[in-house]
Amino acid sequence: MARTVAQVIVDSLHQLGVQQVFGVVGDALNPLTDAIRRADGPEWVGCRHEEAAAFAAGAQSQLTGTLGVCMGTVGPGSVHLLNGLYDAAKSHTPVLAIAGQVPLADMGSDTFQEVDNDLLFRDVAVFRATITSPDQLPGLLEHAVRTALARKGVAVLTVPGDLGDREVPDDREPRFALPRTGSRPDDPELADAAGLLDAADRVTLLVGRGARHARADVLRLAERLAAPMVLTLKAKEGFEEDNPFEVGQTGLIGNPAAAKALDDADTLLLLGTDFPYREWYPTGKKVVQVDSEAAHIGRRVPVDAPLVGDVGPTVRGLLGLLAKEKDPGHLKRARERFDHWRSSQLKLASPRHDESLLGKVRAGLDNRDHLIRPEALAAAVDGAAADDAVFTSDTGMATVWLSRFVRMRGTRRLLGSYNLGSMANALPQALGAQFLDRDRQVVAFCGDGGLSMLLGDVLTLRTYQLPVKLVLFDNRRLGMVKLEQEQAGLPEFGTELDNPDFAAVASALGITGIRVTDPAQLKEAVREAFATEGPVLLDVLTNPDEISVPPKPTVEQGWGFAIAKAKEFLRSAGDTD
Incomplete structure (x- = not known):
């Protein structure tokens, strides 16, 4: 029995094991969403914004290692997918985006809502194509999916509005299987790297998400190697707990022990990381780098032994x-420095920190209103959350507090826009x-x-x-x-x-909202949020002047803060210069 273009696509997604398709319904997508409605396959999830749909699809792909799927309809609907798709692309995770298009006869006429999708997605997608005939299926869909999976990127398949209901003459089942791959360098290259490591007195590892498995x-x-192990943020979930080498x-979000472990080494061994911040790599070291992507070797720091x-x-x-x-x-x-730093950080996280002598002095400088310190909120959530919880974090200070005070123990997972650095990703x-x-x-750690x-x-x-x-760090600031x-x-x-009272907004939107303004109420509020069934927005008013001290603060940064605070004081007194 012949199937339509829409049915072939939806049946194929079911065959691939796709559980949900995220998007916003409309015009060119109607045949596809109707096929989802009638099929025994993926669930349609109607989001309020296509950007959220793309972020959600990318999150599923990162957690499962399989294909995430989102849809955007003609013109603006597809444009709205872009930011979430860029996040998937920068995270190297496979996502298929189905984009709507005006009818075939109207393409190229600059008609209402027409956008050139193949051009629009050129930079973000490893594959992009527009279906112009039912005869192209299932071959074009196979190509799109295989490319996304093989290259761990975004594939965009555009479907004109008058093609979804047309019958596909070739009724064969699509084939998506990819051969498993696994590689290691040649023996001479391994021997050269081993020689460098043997010759080193002090080796430090920098470990990324690519080493998690x-x-x-x-x-x-x-x-x-008796080597301390510095972790990238994305390696927290695989290497942080039960690891006697971790520092x-x-x-910028790191700690002095990790920075010192890198500085003190004479040889660095990079494993599965493309850590992008060049200023945080020490100079004058021998470097061995292991990465499955040849293009990643040496693009952040000069490498002596590429593997x-x-x-x-x-x-x-x-x-x-x-x-x-x-x-x-x-x-x-390195471990002694790290343990000392962690102990000092845990003191900051106590809800009663500002009652201590040191806390009173500190509060007089940066927390005169005795607002809740974000460290205390992050630590309280860490204590209340399950050992298999999935954490997401918004880009910015929410990620800093998660990085420092949430341990990825048990089978916890961690997601964020850690390569693109977008706002609004956590929800x-x-x-x-x-x-x-x-x-x-x-x-979700939300800003x-x-x-x-x-x-x-x-x-x-x-x-x-x-x-x-939803744990909201409500400091009324970017x-x-x-x-x-x-x-x-x-x-x-x-x-x-x-800001409004976000807890009241949440209640108006039909979910539980809890607002916390008193440090003494924090622990109980966190407990209540986690004990409440269904979605919860925990709105915690945190100190906006909390400073995240970088691992290696410079004199210039210190002067910068002093000058900035002086200018802010003068401005608050009425000076507008």
Whole structure:
């Protein structure tokens, strides 16, 4: 029996195991959404904004390693997908976007809502094509899906409005299977790298998400090299817990122990990471880099021993070649620094911190209104959340507090816009994650700027009764921008947000809203939020002047803060210069 273009696409998504398709209905998508309605396959999820739909699809892809799917209709509907698709592309995760288009006869006529999708998605997509005949299916769809999966990127398939209901003459089932791949470098390259590592007195590992599936091998290598292990943010979920070599993160959100472990090494070993911040790499070191993508080798820091291959087999190859035992002193010193730093951070996270002598002095400088410190909120959530919770975080200060105070113990997972750095990602990514498993706890660390940007999709949580816990760091600021301005010696400008009572807004939208203004009520409010069934928005008024001290603060940054605060004081006194 012949099937329509829409039916072939929807049946194929079912064959691929796609559970949900995210989007906003309309015109050119009508044949596709009707096919979903009638099929026994993927569930249609109607979002309030296509950007949220793309973020949700990308989140599912990152969590499962399989294809995420979203749809946007003609013109603006497809344009709205772009930011979420860029996040998927930068996260190297496979997503298929079905984009609507005007009817074939109208294409190229600059008719109402017409957009050239093949041009629009040129930069973001590893594959893009417009179906111009039913005869192109299922071949064109196979090509799109295989490319997205093989290249771990975005594929965009455009469907004109008058093609969805046309019959496909070839009724064969599409074939999507890809051969499994696994690679390791040649023996001479491994021998060169092993020689460099053997010759080193102090080795430090920088480990990224690309090493997550080789955890046991990486831990054995760290033990063999007596090497402290610095983690990228995306490697937290795989390497943070039960790891005697871990010393936390580097970069702006990192800690002094990790920065010192990198500086003190004479050889760095990069495993499955494309950590982009060049200023945080120490200079004058020998560098060995392992990455499955040859193009990633050496693009952040000069590399002496490039190893193109999967982390697992490459590390196993190195283990068989290493001969020299390392002195454990480098590792021991790094771990002692890290433990000391963590202890000091936990003191900051106490809800009663400002009652101590040091806390009273500090509060006199940066928290005169005795607002809730964001460290305390993050630590309280860490203590209340399940060991298998999925966390998402908005770009900015919410990610800083999660990075420092939430441990990825058990089987916790972590998602964020950590490559693109978009605002407003935490809510829609949590939405996608919760659809995968309604019984698994999903927690979104939201900034007030990010949440308000895509606030409409709180209604999607309500509509589908997704029990996501939205933890709102309500500091009435674009906090990271404020920090950037003050580090540069500029007075805060344009970052203040005129926020509503978000808990009241949540209640008006039909979900539970809890507002916290008193540090003494924080722990109980967090407990209540996690004990409440269904979606919850926990609106916590946090201190807007909290400073996240970087691992290696500079004199220039210190002067910048001093100058900025002086300018802010003068401005508050009426000076508008």
